[in-house]
Amino acid sequence: MTLRSCQAIILAAGQGTRMKSSKPKVLHEVAHLPMVCHVAKSALGAGCDQLSLVVGPDMEQVHDSVKKIHSNIVAHSQIERLGTAHAVLAAQADLLDPCDDVIILYGDTPLVRTETIEQMRKNLAGGADIVVLGFKTETPGPYGRLLEKDGQLVAIREAKDASPDELKVNFCNAGIMAFAGGSILDLLKAIDNNNAQEEYYLTDAVELANARSLSVVALEADEVEVQGVNSRAELAKVEETFQINARSKAMAQGVTLTSPQSVFFAHDTKLGKDIVIEPNVIFGPGVEVSDNATIRAFCHLEGAKVASDCVIGPYARLRPGADLKEKAKVGNFCEVKKSVIEEGAKVNHLSYIGDAHVGAKANIGAGTITCNYDGFNKFKTTIGEGAFIGSNTSLVAPVTVEEGANVGAGSVITKTVEAGALGLTRAKQVSLANWATRFRAKQAKD
Numbered sequence: 001m002t003l004r005s006c007q008a009i010i011l012a013a014g015q016g017t018r019m020k021s022s023k024p025k026v027l028h029e030v031a032h033l034p035m036v037c038h039v040a041k042s043a044l045g046a047g048c049d050q051l052s053l054v055v056g057p058d059m060e061q062v063h064d065s066v067k068k069i070h071s072n073i074v075a076h077s078q079i080e081r082l083g084t085a086h087a088v089l090a091a092q093a094d095l096l097d098p099c100d101d102v103i104i105l106y107g108d109t110p111l112v113r114t115e116t117i118e119q120m121r122k123n124l125a126g127g128a129d130i131v132v133l134g135f136k137t138e139t140p141g142p143y144g145r146l147l148e149k150d151g152q153l154v155a156i157r158e159a160k161d162a163s164p165d166e167l168k169v170n171f172c173n174a175g176i177m178a179f180a181g182g183s184i185l186d187l188l189k190a191i192d193n194n195n196a197q198e199e200y201y202l203t204d205a206v207e208l209a210n211a212r213s214l215s216v217v218a219l220e221a222d223e224v225e226v227q228g229v230n231s232r233a234e235l236a237k238v239e240e241t242f243q244i245n246a247r248s249k250a251m252a253q254g255v256t257l258t259s260p261q262s263v264f265f266a267h268d269t270k271l272g273k274d275i276v277i278e279p280n281v282i283f284g285p286g287v288e289v290s291d292n293a294t295i296r297a298f299c300h301l302e303g304a305k306v307a308s309d310c311v312i313g314p315y316a317r318l319r320p321g322a323d324l325k326e327k328a329k330v331g332n333f334c335e336v337k338k339s340v341i342e343e344g345a346k347v348n349h350l351s352y353i354g355d356a357h358v359g360a361k362a363n364i365g366a367g368t369i370t371c372n373y374d375g376f377n378k379f380k381t382t383i384g385e386g387a388f389i390g391s392n393t394s395l396v397a398p399v400t401v402e403e404g405a406n407v408g409a410g411s412v413i414t415k416t417v418e419a420g421a422l423g424l425t426r427a428k429q430v431s432l433a434n435w436a437t438r439f440r441a442k443q444a445k446d
Helices: 035-045 060-067 084-089 114-125 181-190 202-211 232-252 435-445
Strands: 006-012 050-055 074-077 101-106 130-136 145-149 152-157 171-180 216-220 255-257 275-277 335-337 352-354 356-358 369-371 381-383 394-396 399-401
Touching: 006 035, 006 084, 035 050, 035 060, 035 101, 035 114, 050 060, 060 074, 084 181, 084 202, 101 114, 101 181, 114 130, 114 171, 114 216, 130 152, 130 202, 152 202, 152 216, 171 181, 171 202, 181 202, 202 216, 232 255, 352 356, 394 399
Parallel strands: 006 050, 006 101, 050 074, 130 216, 255 275, 335 352, 352 369, 356 381, 369 394, 381 399
Antiparallel strands: 101 171, 130 171, 145 152, 145 171
């Protein structure tokens, strides 16, 4: 396999009118990643070192999105939509000097696994000229049927063109196909549009290959893996499938989910072992959580790193750039953004820490905020190791509280608090004897 070159052609020209959306269907996200990018990732994981993308007119944003996954992808425009074979031929220039293996994938089928594509490639390496991916279902309805004889796939019959006996077959076409590079272009050019839809079906390559005594085989995938998306409801179903799989994988790798169905992962969530995740936790993209961390209920994490033995929440929000070192704690109703919380430091209740560096074993009291934005620019707050910030403190950046310093509760700090010092900005408390008694008496008379 490692000696065989591989090209993937991803068909993504569909407008997706049933999505009722102003953006291309394949850019709708599953687990915070566009569907077409899921497909590209699976192809790259299976060793497809060349990617071609077929898009419709004015769909540059699809190309731009996939370029973030693979910078060398080549995009081709399908002006007319005359069927799947016609769509593949839009990338004809990339097939003039073909790879050993050519995989045809669909941008709206985001759950296809790397392992499945690898298995298709293994069949090509074993001598197959075409490999077709299929699935078995109790509701074959509109799907094309895979017709086999003696282990050879002899035809794929579209439902509209199938006979009554062929419609009884429940082994259906998933659309995904793999071709030996040396034969794909000739087969594509031989396909005609003599069918009910007057379209150029990629599936007709199977019968053409049989007529040329080529080897054609079908592989079976699980139905949920090859489900496509044509509507918002189907997008939600695919998201549900992704999350079920992600939760199962997390638990199998040593993560405790106390309420699995209420936890939602992103496509790139990275988790260590012996992590405990309580109910109603949501992971946005770019989150890494290390061993023995605890994420309490109702937390939201995005673009954050959580080191081992940290405790987060409940009701905490970690925004992009939050970087928690070992044994750090972010308590309930706290928000951390673009800040380093060093080892053993604590950010307690109802605090906001943004654009800051909090030293090891520092203690941030309840209701503390870093005032990091002046309406035009962001500024940094630095809190030294072992510093203690009293409750309801406002730290007006740029500002520094040095190592071992204390800040009194209710202070507004605008200047450096030196190491070991106490910083205070409270006015002196005044007590007026019997004032409250006289006030209540007056109010009672009125």
